[in-house]
Amino acid sequence: MSSSDPASGTPRPEVPFVVIPDTPSVLVTVTDEALREVAHGMGTIETTVTPGIYRIEQRFAGAVATRFVEVGDEAFTERLPLPRVPAPVPVRRTATTHDEHRAAALRWSRQSTHRTGAPSLMVLLRNLRRASRLDPYALQLTAESGAAVDGGEVGWRVDEQQGWSAWSGPLAPGGYRLRLRRPSGEGLPLAQALWVSEG
Incomplete structure (x- = not known):
């Protein structure tokens, strides 16, 4: 050139x-x-x-x-410097991290919101669009049979001001589903399969 x-x-x-x-x-x-x-x-x-x-x-x-x-x-x-990538989890140096979300993830991965004992599973629902309203009970945790194991709204901890909702608790090893409590706009029951391992 x-x-x-x-x-x-x-x-x-x-x-x-x-x-x-x-x-x-x-x-x-x-x-x-x-x-x-x-x-x-x-x-x-x-x-x-x-x-x-x-x-x-x-x-x-x-x-x-x-x-x-x-x-x-x-x-x-x-x-x-590495570009700040969006991430579903509140990891440092990502475009979607928030200190209050990180603090909630750390707290509820060590302390149960439902039942007593050390949690074997923790779910954190985050609102990344401050203009949108968080539905703190949008998700439900069920066993393989389809029966809810998250205790309903009582099992979740919510901070709408900071934009997060958390569930954590001790679960027996095995398969579970994290699903929308209500069907999606298309009427579909969306779910994510989860596996809790021994220990």
Whole structure:
């Protein structure tokens, strides 16, 4: 890639250009100010470019992060933090984590909301859309026979202000279903199979 200095008409020298993402499984694409692709690949990018403005895009697990950088006459290196990916669990460094959800997950994975004893299963229902109302009893836990084992509303702990609802308790090893308490909009009884192992 070469370009000319508009004032003198002489070619501008290319400089080393390196992009280092947090993990090698990130797809990185670099484009110039005319939106032409300069380089792309998984993990670290090493090439040469002329001074100017560049767009660096990284894609990882469905998340996309973009930044613009200015390259001068000296070698350029940019380290990219991992894009914040959405996750169903409140894990740090994800786009969908909240401190109060993390605290609830830690508390109720150690303490039962239903019955006494150490929990062998914990379910955390989170509201990630603050404009939406949380239905704290939307889910029901049933045995293989279809009989509820979660104690109904009494078995759940709810904090509507923080946007979570939790159930945890000691269950015998075996198969269970986590299902919608009411059918979905299409009238379908949606369920997720669960297995509680010994210990």
